[in-house]
Amino acid sequence: MPKPPPHVAVIGAGLVGTSCALWLQKKGFRVSLADGNEPGSMTSSGNACTIADYACIPVNHPGLIRRLPALIFSRNSPLSIHPWYAVTHFPWMLSFLRHCTRSEVNKTIRALGHLLRLTHDGLDPLIRLTHTEDLFETNGCMYVYESEQAFNLARRGNQARAEQGAAFTELDAPDIRDLEPNLKRPFAKGLMFQQARHVLNPRTLVQRFFQHFTGHHGRYLPDHAKGVTRNENGLQVHLCGGGEIAVDQVVISSGAFSKQVTGCGLENIPLDTERGYHIQYAGRQHLVNRPVAWAECGFYATPMDEGLRFAGTVEIAGLSPKKNPRHLDYLARKANAMLGLEMEPTTTWLGYRPTLPDALPVIGPGKNDEKIIHAFGHQHIGLTLAGITGKLVSELAAGEPPSANLKPFHPDRFRSG
Ligand SMILES: Cc1cc2nc3c(=O)[nH]c(=O)nc-3n(C[C@H](O)[C@H](O)[C@H](O)COP(=O)(O)OP(=O)(O)OC[C@H]3O[C@@H](n4cnc5c(N)ncnc54)[C@H](O)[C@@H]3O)c2cc1C
Numbered sequence: 001m002p003k004p005p006p007h008v009a010v011i012g013a014g015l016v017g018t019s020c021a022l023w024l025q026k027k028g029f030r031v032s033l034a035d036g037n038e039p040g041s042m043t044s045s046g047n048a049c050t051i052a053d054y055a056c057i058p059v060n061h062p063g064l065i066r067r068l069p070a071l072i073f074s075r076n077s078p079l080s081i082h083p084w085y086a087v088t089h090f091p092w093m094l095s096f097l098r099h100c101t102r103s104e105v106n107k108t109i110r111a112l113g114h115l116l117r118l119t120h121d122g123l124d125p126l127i128r129l130t131h132t133e134d135l136f137e138t139n140g141c142m143y144v145y146e147s148e149q150a151f152n153l154a155r156r157g158n159q160a161r162a163e164q165g166a167a168f169t170e171l172d173a174p175d176i177r178d179l180e181p182n183l184k185r186p187f188a189k190g191l192m193f194q195q196a197r198h199v200l201n202p203r204t205l206v207q208r209f210f211q212h213f214t215g216h217h218g219r220y221l222p223d224h225a226k227g228v229t230r231n232e233n234g235l236q237v238h239l240c241g242g243g244e245i246a247v248d249q250v251v252i253s254s255g256a257f258s259k260q261v262t263g264c265g266l267e268n269i270p271l272d273t274e275r276g277y278h279i280q281y282a283g284r285q286h287l288v289n290r291p292v293a294w295a296e297c298g299f300y301a302t303p304m305d306e307g308l309r310f311a312g313t314v315e316i317a318g319l320s321p322k323k324n325p326r327h328l329d330y331l332a333r334k335a336n337a338m339l340g341l342e343m344e345p346t347t348t349w350l351g352y353r354p355t356l357p358d359a360l361p362v363i364g365p366g367k368n369d370e371k372i373i374h375a376f377g378h379q380h381i382g383l384t385l386a387g388i389t390g391k392l393v394s395e396l397a398a399g400e401p402p403s404a405n406l407k408p409f410h411p412d413r414f415r416s417g
Pocket residue numbers: 011012013014015016017034035036037038039040041042043044045046047048049050051052223224225226253254255256257258260261275276277278311312313351352353354376377378379380381382383384385
């Protein structure tokens with residue numbers, strides 16, 4: 001009797017988990033995917049839909065420290081920090097801000113740039129495998145700056161994008177008007193990432209990944225994992241409903257919730273969340289021709305299959321399910337200023353970007369057990385990086401040399417001493 005292929009449990013079925021599951025399946029593993037929520041229904045459902053292979057500049061950069069007081073105390077700001085959360089999570093806040101130095105940011109840019117250049121190597125095989133080409137549109141992505149001053153302040157960051165291989169052209173006010181004639185506001189400068197594509201609905205993308213997975217002998221466990229233990233036969237995944245499965249390897253891909261899975265050596269990894277919001281206007285997608293990011297305001301207006309989505313902002317306030325009306329109100333005011341949308345949005349949404357203080361994901365074998373592979377912490381670019389993360393995880397599981405240098409993403413990088 002031939003030996004059955006090794007069995008891997010993937011914990012969490014967002015963009016990252018389903019991409020890992022598909023890549024593992026492609027490599028010939030038996031795969032079980034556990035998630036008590038509907039696959040793709042969490043942070044992966046509500047993002048700004050951009051395949052942002054140019055997005056190597058972290059939120060915590062030198063300019064943030066200078067602007068921090070204005071950003072925190074103004075109602076007209078895309079960033080907020082809950083004071084009580086900041087006090088109770090002071091070490092994480094401090095570490096997040098300590099990574100604003102030029103040298104730390106340069107390290108982050110280089111590491112993200114390396115991974116982002118592999119975006120398409122990870123994503124395109126999955127699109128072909130699952131026949132999801134119809135969910136993508138390639139019409140570029142535009143950044144717009146209201147003031148020349150803001151554009152000039154962003155120059156250094158944009159130069160760094162170019163150094164990391166991002167292709168874009170600069171736009172002046174007349175170019176912006178020609179390309180996006182419905183913008184109500186004069187924008188002085190812009191950038192056009194001509195080759196950029198976006199997905200018409202990220203939730204549908206995960207659902208289609210998931211359908212392909214289950215349609216090709218993938219096993220779905222509709223329950224959350226409580227923890228992982230090891231015995232002489234291998235690893236046991238304990239489900240919250242009392243079930244248990246024996247596997248050879250485990251992948252932790254539960255996004256911002258990853259630390260809730262016990263027994264995986266995650267206790268000391270400083271994973272937290274940058275909450276983000278969207279509001280959506282059904283049937284208004286025709287107002288823009290591509291995702292348009294209002295750079296000073298920290299959000300994208302993205303045309304989707306079901307409407308026009310305004311997605312972005314950052315709130316440091318943990319995993320509580322309570323929406324902050326200030327962020328929703330901010331997005332609604334900006335949507336009106338940008339495109340004359342005076343009506344109430346059709347839907348509002350809150351999501352949890354999984355974020356480490358150095359703005360890099362964790363991709364690699366766990367410190368206690370190399371059979372437990374970590375794959376979380378993709379902050380603002382998890383849609384973009386899910387495919388390449390899946391590819392890297394499948395290479396690690398198969399004992400092959402990974403196709404990226406994983407040192408900057410190692411789970412142990414925050415360990416002192
Ligand atoms: C406003 C906003 C805009 C964004 N825009 C973009 C963008 O344009 N481009 C881009 O690339 N990225 C974008 N992102 C980031 C991107 O959405 C995230 O990085 C990505 O969705 C993270 O995916 P994930 O699979 O790690 O997490 P999730 O989608 O949160 O999935 C985690 C899954 O794990 C499950 N889970 C949790 N605990 C357990 C457990 N114990 N057992 C089993 N399962 C569990 C959850 O139910 C969930 O389904 C944006 C994010 C936000 C908030």
